[in-house]
Amino acid sequence: MLFSTFPPESDRLREFGLLLTVRDQRLRLTVGNQDHDLGPAPSPACMYRLQAEDDRLWVTVDGTVVLDLVEPVPQIAAFVTELPAEVPVSASARADARFQTSPTPLKYGLLAGCAMGVLCCLVLGFRILRAMNGQPERPRLPIRADFGWTLAVLAGIAGWGVLGAQTVDDGWFLGMHKNLGPSGFVGDYYMFLNVSEIPASLVQHVFAPLFSISWSPFVLRIPAMAAGIGIWLAALGIVRLLPTPARVPRRLLAAAFAVAWMPGGAALRPEPFVALCFAVSAYAAVRATVTRADGWLLIGALATGVALAITSTGILVAVPLTIGLIGAVRRTPERRWVLVALVVAVAGSCSPLIFAEAGLGGFLDSTAARYWYGASLSWFHEFDRYQMLLGSHGATEFYVEQHPYRRLPILLGVVLVAIVFALRLRDRARGVFTGVLAWPFAWLLGGLALLVFTPTKIGSHLNVLVLPVTLVLACGLALLPTAFARDSGGWLVRGGTLFLVTLAVSVSFHGPNSWWGYHRIAMPLLDERLSVHPALLLLAGALAALIPALRAKRDEVAFPTKLAGHTAIALARLALLAMPVIVVGLLGVAAVRQLKHDSWAPIATTTGCGIADEVRLDSGATLAEHLADRPGATLVDWPISLWHPCARFPVQANGMLEPPTSIVPAPGKLRVHGDLSRSYTAFAGPFAPVGQDATYTEVPSWLEGTPGEEHWSPLLHVDYRYPVGAYDVRVERVDRPGWMSFPSYADSRYTGQGPPA
Structure with a gap:
């Protein structure tokens, strides 16, 4: 063997790499599973040059x-030769760093110009619309009563930041956050060949300074927690702007917010920030309508433009803006074109944020790669999302996301939308849910409809709908008694409401108590179904509804019919109050059990090195101490990386990968998910070549007070067969237009294989 780009014994060599050998006194090149004869064995006086670029590979002898x-360019896992040292052999490769870009001074100037344009549009828009409208009415409402509930919500948000469960993708996004500094761009660190996260990269850049303070989970959750505070204030502001008959108890609003926000409120994904933009857009639309100050719609347009630069679900933020704009145009048709032009100008001026990190070519490359590697699905796969949500056997890979607290807000919200829609059909003119009181239900329905067209189908996307779900649950349950009495709600409507609410609550609770990662440790009733018999639900609801039904003197229907409606409302309210208590109770019991047995608990990772402080090796050292003394970087599998705040991850920059010297694999059932980052298929893990060039040595380790490999797996030392870092790196910077693109990742010519199954 003269030269190869994979170890000679690799099973990937013939398919993906390049091999140059001498057989039967003939020089042979193997590439793409084909052998090519290059003539007689070379003499020392000859110079052979092998070159590959784009779709061409050629060999020259003495020119x-x-x-x-x-042929596509061969993949490189290592430069390997068996020639003696005195034979001159050299190799050079141009690494593909297409996404490692930064704006030129001209682009910075254009971005600054767009920012000034947005500001000018807002200022001029408010002045123009105010002049055309006159002075808007300003509702004066006391805020003292809401201050206490806001403090309670703030305390709950902070507590959830400490106790809250890890979501599935937290570790995945942590890799993106950690590699942003060394590489300068937000790439999909664990998958898809580290392809850029455009357009879902704005949030990481905004909060990068905060992340540099600490990598502890609590600090990482602060931005999402701040977004949650903003959503609550927007929900409270909208309720305060609703007409006087809309008496929404603050305790009901707080319970609805908790149920809607908790499933994804402390996540590292971008959904909390899109949800905040949704809340701003919704508040602006309601404020513009109630106070006749249409300039507020420009704030909604700004929120929509920013949301589109956060992630693909940002399109949902346009729902409340559109509904508010339609109302404003109908109210003042004489200036509809001015209003529409201003809204479009503000939203459109934010579009360069999408391309702040890269140009159009990079955006198209990133999008194509995601479709190629299966991270995107067509609109008709939308049912896959609900299979996961409902615990279907067809979605076993998302089994850990099938917790009751994910189902209740969506299912109950959809039921209330259906009920309100039925009431509106019975009495469109003078029903309770008219005007702005009907908007939250339209927001939720429109948001769910738009989710059909988003490219990926994961349950976390539903977390964008925190605000409409909160208002649908709170306003719906607060106003249904009045609606039943005023909107001709007879036995059919109330009986149907009781059936749908019982069904939604039953289905929500009938699911596995399944958790992700280390939250499985000491969890009571783990993987068991938290089923509650519908008869018990009906009995609890009827007992809670008995007194309200007796007091409803103005509701002129038979008592059984009246009781059915109030039972449905009481059951839904009980579910809202019970769900946060159940979730916090389960997590709290698990934490107490762990700490009681001197084991590690996720709640203890607010300080120190997390679980690495509690894992012991045969030497007596902790894992944190061992990794601190061991040179090189440590690859922590993404399902558990959130709980290793002290680990230094391998750098992916300049189109190259820093070879890790240690690997902390995911334990138990999560191992298969973590191994994807070291697999050529199906999601193109960028760490896949490591296994071709190295051997893994298991180092026995265990988690104090927690027996079994379900929660911990052995530490792996990575021993490379060849010298690591024995090369020179030269970095060149070139200016290129933003629309320029390279040969696509999403092409069999580039990857050497078809789309992964």
């Missing part, structure tokens, strides 16, 4: 081309 092929 004469002897082979010219249409």
